[in-house]
Amino acid sequence: MTALGILYPGHFAEDDYPRIEQLLGGDIRVDLVHTDPGEDGTPQQLTAGVDELRLAGTETVVWASVTGSSGYGWDGAHDQVRSLARLAGTPASSTSLAFVNALREIEAGRVSVGVTCPPEEATLFTDFLRAGGVTVTGLRSAGPVSAAEAAGWGEEQVLALARAADEPDAQAVVLPDTALHTAAFVPLLEKAVGKPVLTASQVTVWEALRLTDRRVNAPELGALFTRQPIVQV
Known part of the structure; x- marks a missing residue:
């Protein structure tokens, strides 16, 4: 059994x-611990959750916040996960770093981004991607939308955001909002735009697996988990 630890705000x-x-199968466990809803990513916010995951015996910890990781900049986000790894006693990462690593995995150097967050948060994230060597070809906002509102979005709204965000020269579409439900929609999103779509929950779990040196074939979670060609519909 591979036990993955996720720290999730709110x-x-x-x-x-x-x-x-x-969707990953019976030998992988995803343990999720909630932190306070503020997404600042300070050590005080993360410590209590890390203690709970350590007691659960997780092998990795990923901080599932984009705002609370990319907001520290490229170097600051790496300092954050180094501190998180020391606290947890396991490899650690964050959703922001997961997006960069996942884009490298699928060899997508040019991306378009769809967000629901305020403009300043979107800019911090796109600057973070650029610091990681990713070219951002376009940014489309459907907001600002509160996290609670975004959590209420269904398939059609998420699909509309992906389609609106897509750019012809982008090799992938990125939807970084950790409050969006996307796990059930990834193949549909990819068929709609004809290219990989990376979402927050998807890359967060993929990153946790990567830290354990595991690769899992799960077509229901999109190209990141299969590397199969996408047929646009």
Whole structure:
């Protein structure tokens, strides 16, 4: 059994994680611990959750916040996960770093981004991607939308955001909002735009697996988990 630890701020799209656990098969466990809803990512916010995951015996810890990781900049986000790894006694990462690593995995150097967050948060994230060597070809905002509102979005709204964000020269579409439910929609999103779509819950779990040196074939979670060609519909 591989046990993955996720630190998730608040209560929004956390039910994506048990869904992903089911799709990955019976020998992978995804343990999710909630932190305070503020997404600042300070050591004080993360410490209590890390203690709970350590007691659960997780092998990795990923901080599932984009705002609370990319907001520290490229170097600051790496300092944050180094501190998190020391606290947890396991390899650690964050959702922001997961996006960069996942884009490298699928060899997508040019991306378009769809967000629901305020403009300043979107800019911090796109600057973070650029610091990681990613070219951002376009940014489309459907907001600002509160996390609670985003958590209430269904398939059609998420699909509309992906389509609006897509750019012809982008090799992938990135939807970084950790409050969006996306785990059930990834193949649909990819067929709609004809290219890989990376979402927050998807890359967070993929990153946790990567830290354990595991690769899992799960077509229901999109190209990141299969590397199969996408047929646009």
